[in-house]
Amino acid sequence: MTKIQNPKTQVPNTKEMNDKDFMTDLLSTEKYMTASYGTAMNEASHKALYDEIASICKESQDCQRDLYNQMFEKGWYSLEPAPEQAKQQAYQEYSTLSSELPSGQMPH
Numbered sequence: 001m002t003k004i005q006n007p008k009t010q011v012p013n014t015k016e017m018n019d020k021d022f023m024t025d026l027l028s029t030e031k032y033m034t035a036s037y038g039t040a041m042n043e044a045s046h047k048a049l050y051d052e053i054a055s056i057c058k059e060s061q062d063c064q065r066d067l068y069n070q071m072f073e074k075g076w077y078s079l080e081p082a083p084e085q086a087k088q089q090a091y092q093e094y095s096t097l098s099s100e101l102p103s104g105q106m107p108h
Contacts, residue, residue, distance in 0.1 A: 008075035020076050023067055030064035 037057035
């Protein structure tokens with residue numbers, strides 16, 4: 001299976017951290033923070049606190065997405081296309097779940 005990836009931007013192969021290392025670390029941190037903010041929002045009992053955490057979470061998600069896009073552009077982040085069978089299975093599962101809802105539609 002062919003990976004979906006841009007040509008890699010070369011970085012020095014030394015013991016010191018390079019741009020790729022820093023961006024990988026930042027992306028991992030943002031992913032962790034976003035997950036943690038999600039947990040905090042689920043457990044926030046005060047509306048103003050929930051709103052503040054949601055705002056910060058959105059900033060973290062935006063930062064995470066920007067880092068991902070930059071890393072993908074530089075060829076430091078690759079994707080593997082899903083096999084056709086997996087896509088069909090996911091579609092079938094969604095269709096089944098969707099048809100079991102009272103309205104027959106997913107809520108918006």
